[in-house]
Amino acid sequence: GDSVTQMExxxxxxxxxxxxxxCTYTATGYPSLFWYVQYPGEGLQLLLKAxxxxxxxxxxxxxATYRKETTSFHLEKGSVQVSDSAVYFCALRASxxxxxxxxxxxxxxxxxx
Amino acid sequence: xxxxxxxxxYLVTQMGNDKSIKCEQNLGHDTMYxxxxxxxxxxxxxxxxxxxxxxxxxxxxxxxxxxSPDKAHLNLHINSLELGDSAVYFCASSQVxxGGAEAFFGxxxxxxxx
Numbered sequence: 312g313d314s315v316t317q318m319e320x321x322x323x324x325x326x327x328x329x330x331x332x333x334c335t336y337t338a339t340g341y342p343s344l345f346w347y348v349q350y351p352g353e354g355l356q357l358l359l360k361a362x363x364x365x366x367x368x369x370x371x372x373x374x375a376t377y378r379k380e381t382t383s384f385h386l387e388k389g390s391v392q393v394s395d396s397a398v399y400f401c402a403l404r405a406s407x408x409x410x411x412x413x414x415x416x417x418x419x420x421x422x423x424x
Numbered sequence: 425x426x427x428x429x430x431x432x433x434y435l436v437t438q439m440g441n442d443k444s445i446k447c448e449q450n451l452g453h454d455t456m457y458x459x460x461x462x463x464x465x466x467x468x469x470x471x472x473x474x475x476x477x478x479x480x481x482x483x484x485x486x487x488x489x490x491x492s493p494d495k496a497h498l499n500l501h502i503n504s505l506e507l508g509d510s511a512v513y514f515c516a517s518s519q520v521x522x523g524g525a526e527a528f529f530g531x532x533x534x535x536x537x538x
Contacts, residue, residue, distance in 0.1 A: 343524040349465070354428075354514055354529035362524035398465050402527075410520060411457070411472045411479065412527050417465040 313338040317401050317415035324391055324422050332386040332418045334375075334401035342403040344368075344377050344384040349398045349417070358386075358399070396422045427451050430515050430530035437505055438538055445500045445533045447515030454520040456498035457527065458490060461512040470513075473498055474520050502535075510537045 318333040336342065343362040347355040359368030364379035373388045384401060401415040428449045437443055449456060455474040459467045471490045472479040478490065487503045502509060512532045519525040 345526055347529075354531045355467075355516075355527075356529065357526040360524070360526055400467065404524070410455070410518075411469055412516075412518070413469075414459075414467040417467070419465070 313342065313403060313405055313413045315401050315403055315413055315415035317399075317418050319416070320398075320419035322418060322420050324420070326393055326422055326424050327390045328422075330386070330388040330391045330395075330420065332399055332401075332420070334384045334386065334415060336382050336384065336401070336403050338382075338403055338405055338413075340406040341379075342405050344375070345402040345404070345412070346373070346375055346384070346386050347400040347402060347414075349400065351397070355400060391420070391422045393422045393424055396420055427528050428515055428517055428530040430513075430533050432533060433531060434534050434536075436536045436538065439505055439507060441505050442501070442503045443505060443535075444502070445513055445515075445535075447498050447500070447530060448496055449515075449517040449528070450496065451517060451528060453517040453528070454495070455518055456492070457516045457518075458498065458500050459514045459516065461514060461532070463511075467514070470500075471498075505537045507537050510535055 314337045345360045346358040348358045349355045359370040361368040361377035367376045375386045398417045400417045458470040470484045489501045491499045515530040516527040518527040
């Protein structure tokens, strides 16, 4: 079945450091890929998405590129802020079948001033 | 206006009780979901439901049941609550038959069974 693998956290960075959170996936066909963010005490919200190979999703300084050849969708940000501290989830939705979103285990990011 | 709303936000109850969590979405979406998030933040799909099909994760105990009075609501009923049911439960919705559509989540219900 479909699956998403994320790097384990927590990831701890100083403010203005470069961020990479790795995500790889297994799916048949051509899934859509997503990054969600969960701030403490809140639900998940969409951060960015890409629906086909080589697409780049971007939002709030975060970027991720859909790489079909490496089945990856790594999240990057050039300069993190304390307010970026949250849990980040990589997810996919299959291009057919039940369309149920499948999530990775989440990566906690802690940014220190 | 809140897109996906759940009530209650917190629920503390004793073992053996029966409880319900309500969920409503005002986005006009076709499909709604229930996820369980454990203490390590892992999200597990419990149910996926649209007006045509209910998909149940076979690992979910049959003490859990979804009830959908209409397309905008998907409530979660839990019978004979157990300590291991303590978790945060999230309702979500999205458009069906479009894999590129993202899911919208409620704020979550933190269930504590004592």
